[in-house]
Amino acid sequence: MKKQFAFASGILICTAAQAQSSVTLYGILDNGISYVSNQKTAGGTGHSNVFASSSNIVGNRWGMMGAEELGGGLKAVFRLESGFSGQTGALQQGGRLFGRQAWVGLSDSGYGTLTIGRQYDSVVDYLAPRSLAQSFVGGLEFSHPMDNDNFSDFFRLDNSVKFASVDYRGLKFGGLYALSNRAGGFNDNRAFSGGATYNTGPLTLSASFMQIDHLGDGANGALDGSSTSGDSTFHARRQQVWGAGVNYALGAATFGLVWSESVLTDATAVNRGNSLAPVSTGSPTDLRFSNYEANVRYLVTPAWSMAASYTFTDGRYSNASINAKPRWSQFNVMTGYALSKSTDVYLMAEYQHVSGASGTIFSGAFIGGSGGASATNRQFLTSAGLRVRF
Numbered sequence: 001m002k003k004q005f006a007f008a009s010g011i012l013i014c015t016a017a018q019a020q021s022s023v024t025l026y027g028i029l030d031n032g033i034s035y036v037s038n039q040k041t042a043g044g045t046g047h048s049n050v051f052a053s054s055s056n057i058v059g060n061r062w063g064m065m066g067a068e069e070l071g072g073g074l075k076a077v078f079r080l081e082s083g084f085s086g087q088t089g090a091l092q093q094g095g096r097l098f099g100r101q102a103w104v105g106l107s108d109s110g111y112g113t114l115t116i117g118r119q120y121d122s123v124v125d126y127l128a129p130r131s132l133a134q135s136f137v138g139g140l141e142f143s144h145p146m147d148n149d150n151f152s153d154f155f156r157l158d159n160s161v162k163f164a165s166v167d168y169r170g171l172k173f174g175g176l177y178a179l180s181n182r183a184g185g186f187n188d189n190r191a192f193s194g195g196a197t198y199n200t201g202p203l204t205l206s207a208s209f210m211q212i213d214h215l216g217d218g219a220n221g222a223l224d225g226s227s228t229s230g231d232s233t234f235h236a237r238r239q240q241v242w243g244a245g246v247n248y249a250l251g252a253a254t255f256g257l258v259w260s261e262s263v264l265t266d267a268t269a270v271n272r273g274n275s276l277a278p279v280s281t282g283s284p285t286d287l288r289f290s291n292y293e294a295n296v297r298y299l300v301t302p303a304w305s306m307a308a309s310y311t312f313t314d315g316r317y318s319n320a321s322i323n324a325k326p327r328w329s330q331f332n333v334m335t336g337y338a339l340s341k342s343t344d345v346y347l348m349a350e351y352q353h354v355s356g357a358s359g360t361i362f363s364g365a366f367i368g369g370s371g372g373a374s375a376t377n378r379q380f381l382t383s384a385g386l387r388v389r390f
Contacts (some may be wrong), residue, residue, distance in 0.1 A: 021068040024066065040372055126174070130257075
C-alpha cells in the first residue's frame with residue numbers, strides 16, 4: 001500500500017512540475033508570386049518583372065517561446081525566433097540564427113514584464129497596430145516609404161532592456177532602452193523608446209516615440225549597420241520617430257487614422273531595394289518624413305476579409321546643395337480567405353507615385369517588397385500568396 005501511495009505521489013509531483021513550465025514551438029510560412037510594373041535594371045532602364053516572392057505580409061519564421069511559474073504570480077519567460085526566406089531557405093537578418101527575436105525575462109501578473117535581449121521597439125509594440133503597414137495585416141508592401149517609421153518592423157534593437165505593463169482597465173504602456181556596448185561612447189548607437197495604448201469599447205488610442213543615436217554606426221550597439229545585416233535602413237547621426245493613431249470598430253468594419261513623424265539628422269546613406277549596400281546621400285543630409293494614413297478593415301464573413309489604405313508622405317531632403325520636398329502617395333488594397341484556422345490565401349495590390357524628388361536618391365518610386373526602385377516616379381505591385389501557421 002505504501003509503495004502504491006509513493007508511486008501515485010510521484011506521478012502527481014511530476015505532473016505538477018510539468019504544469020508549471022511550458023515550451024511552444026511555432027512558425028509561419030508566407031510565399032507567393034508577385035508582379036511589379038517597373039523595376040530598375042543594372043543598366044538603369046526600367047522593366048516589368050514577375051518573381052517568386054516571400055514574406056509579402058508577414059516575415060517567414062520559426063521560433064520557441066516558454067514560461068516557467070516561479071510562484072506568487074511571477075514567472076520566467078523567453079523567446080527565440082529565427083527569420084528565413086521561404087523561397088530559398090536562407091537565414092534572414094544578416095544570417096543570424098535567431099535574428100527576429102532573442103530575449104529572456106521575468107513577468108509579474110500584477111505589474112508587467114521585464115525582458116532583455118534583441119527586441120522590437122515601442123513604436124512597433126504600441127503604434128504600428130493602428131496601421132495596415134503592421135506585419136500580419138498589410139506588412140512590408142503597405143509600409144510607408146522605406147519603412148521610415150519602422151511600422152513594418154524592418155529592424156529590431158540589440159542589447160535592449162524592455163518593460164511592458166499589464167492591462168490597467170484598458171491602458172497598457174511600456175518602454176525600451178538599448179545600450180551601445182561601447183566603452184567611452186555610451187551615447188553612440190544607443191536607442192530608447194516609449195509608448196502607450198488605451199482601449200475603451202470600440203475605440204483604441206495609441207502614441208509612441210523612439211530615438212536612435214548614430215544609427216548604423218558599425219556592427220555593435222543598438223542597431224547593426226554592417227553591410228551584411230540589412231538592419232539599418234538609414235545611416236545618420238540621429239533618428240527620431242513619434243506619432244499617434246486611432247482605431248474605431250463599427251460592426252464588421254474597423255476604421256483607422258495614423259500619423260507618424262520620422263526625422264533624421266545628418267543622414268549619409270539609405271538602404272533601397274534588395275541589396276544590403278546603402279545608397280549614399282552624397283553629403284550629410286537632413287531628412288523628414290511626415291506620414292498620414294487612413295485605413296479600413298472589413299470582415300465580410302468569418303473567413304473572408306478585406307482591407308484598404310491610403311498613405312500620403314510629405315518629405316524634406318536638405319543638404320549643402322539640395323533642398324527638395326519629395327512627396328509620396330500610395331494606395332493599397334488586399335483581400336484574404338481563411339481555408340482553415342491556420343491556412344489562408346490572399347491577393348494584394350499597391351500603387352505609388354512620388355513627386356518633387358528630382359535630384360535626390362528618392363526620384364524613383366519604391367514599394368516595399370517590389371524588389372527594387374522604379375526607373376520612373378510610378379510603380380505598381382501585386383502579389384498572390386499562401387500563408388500557413390503552425
